[in-house]
Amino acid sequence: MAVPAEYYLVLSAGLFCIGLAGILTRKNALMFLMSVELMLNAANINFVAFSLYWGNLTGQTFALFTMALAAAEVAIGIGIILVLYRNFGDVDVTDAVGMRW
C-alpha cells in the first residue's frame, strides 16, 4: 500500500468527527441517521485499512458486518423517525425529551 496507514487513520478520524459534529449540531432526526452512517463509514475505512496493513482479512469481514448492521440500524432508525413524525408532526429530536409520551 503506497499510502501510509496514518493517512487513512486521519481520514477516518476526520470523517468520524464530521459525523459527530452532525450529531451534535443538528436537530433533525434524519440528519442523525446520516451522520451515524458517516461515522460507521469512518470505522469501515479503519477496518479495511488495517486489514491491508496486517495482511489479515478479518478487518474486511468485519467491514461487511458493519454494513449489515448499518442497514439494520437504518431500518430501525427510519421506523423510529416515522413514529416520531406521526406523534409530533415533525422529526425534531428536541421535541422528544420525555422518557414516554
Added chain:
Amino acid sequence: MTTRPELRDTGGLLPAVAAVGLFVVMAAVFLGAPIGDAAGFPQNAEVANESIGDASVASNASIQTTNNGTFAQVATASGNESTLLTEDTGVNATIVTAGGSAYGVVSEPVSVTATIGYAMFGLSSQLPDELKSESFLAVFEIIDLVLVAALVGAVTLARREDLSTVVTLFTSSEDAAPSGAVAADGGSEPDVSEESTDGGDA
C-alpha cells in the same frame, strides 16, 4: 424544481469545538504513532513445483509458455530440456533453488473475495495459509438475527397504533382497506396522511 444548497448558520459553538478538538487530538495521536509499512496481501500461492535438476542449472533455466502448457526449460550442452510445470498457460511461474536443487514453481493469485466467503461461512479448511483470517460463522448468524430483528422492529414501529390489526406485508387488504390503514404516518392530521405510503417495509 430545485433549490440551491444553503449552509446552516445556527448551532452552538461548543459542539463544533468538541468535534474539531477530538479530530485534532486523534490526528495528533495517529500521526505520532509508530506505524510502519503495510504488510499487504500476498499476491500468490504455490500450487506446484517440479524439480528440474541440481542448483547449477538454475542460471540456465527459463520459463517457457506454449499452447500445451507452461514449461521450465533448461539450456544444456546437448540442447534444451523442458519440464512440464502445469498444463495451464498464463500462470505465474518462476525458477527457484533450494536444498541444492532447482525447481520450477507455479503460483497463482489468492482470491481475497473467496477467502472472505470462507471466513464468513466458517469454512476454515478452505482458508489459504498465506492470507490469514478467522472464522466468523457465529458472528454471521448473529448479524443475521439482528437483521431479522431490525425488519420486525421496523414493521412493528410502522404499524398504526389506533388499529388493532397489524399492518404487515402479507395482511389481507380487506382488513386494512376501509380507512386506508396502510398509512404508516400522519396520525390525526388528515393533510399529512395524503402522502402516506406503506410503511410496513420501511
Added chain:
Amino acid sequence: MALAETIAFALFAFVTLGAAAGVVLVEDVWHAALLVGVSLLSVAVHFVMLQAEFIAAMQVLVYVGGVLILITFAVMLTRESDTEGGVVQR
C-alpha cells in the same frame, strides 16, 4: 506509482471529507442525503485503493443502493406537506 496513489488518495479524501462536511452543513435534508451518497461512493473508492474490491462493491450495493434509498424514503415521508419541497427543515 506511489505518488500517483497518494495524489488519488488526497483527491478522494478531499471528496469524502468535503461531501461529509456538506452533509453536516447544508440546510436542506434532501441535499444532505445526496451528499451522503457522494461521500459513500468516495469511500468505496478508498476501499478499492485498499485492495478491498469486494467491500467496495458491497459499499456501493448496500449503502448507496439500500441505505441511501431508505434515507431518501424517510426524507420524502417526513417532508411537511404544507411546504414546498426543499423548504427548510431545520
Added chain:
Amino acid sequence: MTGTTPFAFEFAPAIAALPFVSFLIALAFGDRMPKGGALGGILATAGSLLLSLWVFVTVSGGSAYVHDIHTWTILDAGGALGDVNLHFGLLLDPLSAMMLIIVSLIALLVHVFSLGYMNDEGETGLPRYYAGLGLFTFSMLSFVMADNLLQAFMFFELVGLCSFLLIGFWFREDAPPSAAKKAFLVTRFGDYFFLIGVVGIIATFGTSRFAVVGDAAAAAFPVEAAKVLGVTEGTATAVIPGGMDPQLWFTILGLLVLGGVVGKSAQFPLHTWLPDAMEGPTPVSALIHAATMVAAGVYLVARMYGFYLLSPTALGIIALVGGFTALFAATMGVVKKEIKQVLAYSTISQYGYMMLALGAGGYVAATFHLMTHAFFKALLFLGAGSVIIAMHHNENMWDMGGLKEKMPVTYYTFLSGSLALAGIVPFSGFWSKDEVLYEAFVHGLGTAGTQGTLLLVAYAFGLLAVFFTGFYTFRMVFLTFHGEPRSDTAKDPHGVRWNVKGPLAVLGILAAVVGLVNMVPVKKLTGANIDFLHKWLKGPEALKAQTSVAHYTDGDTSLLHEGAHYVAGTLAGGEVGTVLISAAVSLGLALAGAGLAYRLYNVPEPVEHTDKLGAAKDVLYNNYYQDEFQVFLAERVTMPLAKAADTFDQSVIDGAVNGVSSVSLFSGRRVKRVQTGLVTNYALLLTLGFLVLLVAMAATGGWF
C-alpha cells in the same frame, strides 16, 4: 470440676426458664386463667426452688460449674490477650447456689402472698402483675447464675426494667408512675458507670468471667488481675490504657462497676429512689428489697469480690459508703409515719451494713447478712402488707395500734422479723450484723494507716446505726401493734387468709433460726465448729483456685492480706475478748434503742415525740433534702449543660449536617439541568468526556 457434669447442673437453666415461662403464660393467657396467672407463677417458682435445692445439694457435694451456653462472638484481640469472648453462661458455685434458693424461695412466698394481697383485694390488671413478677424472678435468677460481667449487666438492667414495671403497677394514679420513673432513672444513672466498667474490664482482660472451673484455657478477670498485680503466682497480661499503674486502673474499673451497685443497692447518694418505690404493691416491695433488685448490687460485689480485694482504695470507699448509708438511712427511718417508709429506710440501712462488711473484708459476713436480711425483710414487708390489708390500705402508723390481739399470727411473725432486724440475740439479724461489725472492727484495729482509720470510722457509723435501728424498729412495732387502736379501722381490721399467714409463718420461723447457720461468736467462745456458712462458702478443697469464690473465703486470707493489706487486730482479751466486746456493744446499743422506743411508744396513747427534735426533725422529715438536692442538681446544673449541648447540637452539628445537605441540594439543583432529555446534549457530554479521557491518556501514556 472434674469428671462428668453433675446431673443437677444440666437442669440449672430451667431454674431461670420456669419463671420466664410463667411470665409468658401470664402475659398471653393470664386473663383467661383463674387467679390471673398466679398459679402458673407459684408453680414455676416452686419448681425453681426445688431445682435450686437440688443444685444446692450438688454444690455441697463439692462441685461447681461454669458452662458456656451460647457464645455470641469471639473477637480476636490479638497478642497475648487472646480472644475476647462474649458469651452467655452459667456459674454455679456455693454463692450462687445460696442466692438461688433465697431468690426462688422469696419469689414463691411473694407469689403466694400476692394471692391475698392482690387477688383477694380485687385488683385489676393481675395478669400484668404476675407477668411482671415472673419476669422479675427470671431476671434475678439469671443474674445470679451469670458467669460473666456482661451477662450480669444485661440481667441487672432487666431487673431494673422489671422494678420499673412493678413499682408503676398502679399507673393510673399520680405517684406510682413518677416513683417508677425515678427508680428507673436513678438506678440508670449508676448503671451508666457500670456499663463503662464492663467495657473497661472486657477491654482490659479480654474476658469478663467471674470464675473458672475446669477449663484451663479460659480466664477469669479477678484471677487475671491478681496475677497482673503479682498477688498470686502466674503470668497474665492486661491492656492498661496510657501506661497507668495497674493498681490505679483496677481501682477505677472497680469503682465504675460500683456505680451500678450504688444505684441498685440504694447506697448514698443514689438511695433516693428506694423510699419512693414504696408506691408499688407491697409484695413487690418485699421482692425488691429482700431478694431481687436491691440485693443484686451487693451480690454483684460479692460475685466479683476477688477483684475488689485487689484494690484497697475501692474497698475503703465501699466500707465508708456502706457505713455512712447505714447510719444515714437509719436516722431518717426514725421519724417516718408510714410503716412501709420505715421499712424502706431500714432496707437502705441494712444494705449499707452489707456494703460495710464487703468493704471491711467480711465477704462471708456480707453474704450472711444478705441471706438473713432477705428472710427478715421479706417477712417484715409481707407482715406490713398484712397490716395494710387489715387497715384497708392505710399505711399511717399513727392510725394503727392495738393490732396485736386482732392479728396474732401477723404480730408474732412481725415481731420475729423485728427482733432480727434490730439485732437481738438469738434472732438471725444478730448473728449476721454482729459479724459485719466484728469484721469491720478487727480489720479497722489491725490495719495500719488511713485504711484502718477509715474502717474504724465506718464501723462507728455502723455501730451508731444499730441504736437507731433498734429504736425505729420497735417504734414501728409498738405503734402498729401495741397500745389502743387509734382509728376505727384499727378497731375492726380486715381479716387475712391462709395465703397471707402461710408465707408469714414460713418466714417468721426462718427469720428466727436462720442465723444459727453461722454462729461465729459462739464458735470463737466454745471452739465448736458451727460456722457452717463459712465452710460452705469456702467450698471443698477441690474448688480452690478454680472459682474466684474460693479465693477470698477466710480459709485463704492471703488475698485479703496481700491484695487489700487487711490485718485483723484484737482488743484486750485476744480474739475471744474482742468478739465479746463487739457483740456486747452492738447488742447493748440495739437493746438501748429498743428500750427507748419501749419507753416512748409502748404506751396506750403514744404521742409524737418528733417535735422534741426541733430543727433536726424537718431535716429528717425531708430526708436530709437529698431529693431537693438532686432536683437542684438536675435543674441548675444538668439542665443548663443540656441546653448548652442542645444549642451546640442545633447550631454546630445540625448546622454542619444541614450545610452539607444544602450543598448537595444546591449542586443537585444545578447538576440536574444536565438532564435535559435532549440526546444531543448527552452526546456532547459523551464527546467531551471522551476527549478529556483521550487527552489524559495520551498525555500520561506518551502518545503524542
